[in-house]
Amino acid sequence: MTTQQTFKRRVRERMARTGERYAQARRVLLEQQAAAPRVDGRAWVSQPEMSDEAIRSNTGRGWDEWCDLIEAFDGHTDGHSAVVEHLMEVHGLTGWWAQGVTVSWERITGQRLPFQQSDGLFASSRTRTVAVDADELRELLLDADGRDHLFGGMPTELRSRPTSKNVRIAMEEGSVEFTLTPKPDGRTAVNVAHTRLPDHTVVPAWQDFWTEWLEALEG
Numbered sequence: 005m006t007t008q009q010t011f012k013r014r015v016r017e018r019m020a021r022t023g024e025r026y027a028q029a030r031r032v033l034l035e036q037q038a039a040a041p042r043v044d045g046r047a048w049v050s051q052p053e054m055s056d057e058a059i060r061s062n063t064g065r066g067w068d069e070w071c072d073l074i075e076a077f078d079g080h081t082d083g084h085s086a087v088v089e090h091l092m093e094v095h096g097l098t099g100w101w102a103q104g105v106t107v108s109w110e111r112i113t114g115q116r117l118p119f120q121q122s123d124g125l126f127a128s129s130r131t132r133t134v135a136v137d138a139d140e141l142r143e144l145l146l147d148a149d150g151r152d153h154l155f156g157g158m159p160t161e162l163r164s165r166p167t168s169k170n171v172r173i174a175m176e177e178g179s180v181e182f183t184l185t186p187k188p189d190g191r192t193a194v195n196v197a198h199t200r201l202p203d204h205t206v207v208p209a210w211q212d213f214w215t216e217w218l219e220a221l222e223g
Contacts, residue, residue: 014115051118120204127178130195130211132193132218141194170183175198181197182194182195198214
């Protein structure tokens with residue numbers, strides 16, 4: 005497939021994803037392409053999660069090679085799952101690496117913005133092991149007054165059953181799932197997965213919020 009044909013395909017894919025007209029979608033992609041850094045001759049619209057050196061060390065190929073292999077696959081326009089399955093079946097990647105390579109290819113080619121999930125919304129996560137009892141923290145998260153204390157009166161709403169393994173709450177933006185893993189020393193590994201955020205611009209602020217929130221748990 006020629007470079008021009010590949011670009012036209014990307015324009016059509018963006019039109020289908022965003023509802024933009026051809027001229028608008030084409031202009032946005034041209035602007036992204038002009039501003040993108042070039043790595044091994046390929047314009048990167050946005051950065052992948054892992055460096056070129058790291059992906060080469062772990063998979064034997066750099067990002068430019070993985071992008072070329074994916075785009076040589078006739079079914080790469082069939083969506084995220086089709087690419088993941090191809091990488092697993094043909095190139096021998098595990099499910100975790102196939103997902104990671106596919107997401108990064110989508111970012112490099114402008115099909116997915118940083119922090120964007122396959123549903124088009126955005127997400128972020130933070131993890132920290134804190135000197136807090138898992139059961140006590142869980143009870144606070146499940147209780148309305150407890151959440152008021154934990155989040156300084158920020159509006160929240162419980163979205164999971166009290167008996168669910170993880171605790172999920174709705175915030176003023178998005179939904180948050182808390183995974184609490186007790187450690188032998190009495191501490192707790194707390195994973196915060198904040199999903200369904202409206203766009204990538206709000207993610208850094210929420211990342212800072214959760215970093216500070218986890219630090220404050222031990223205060």
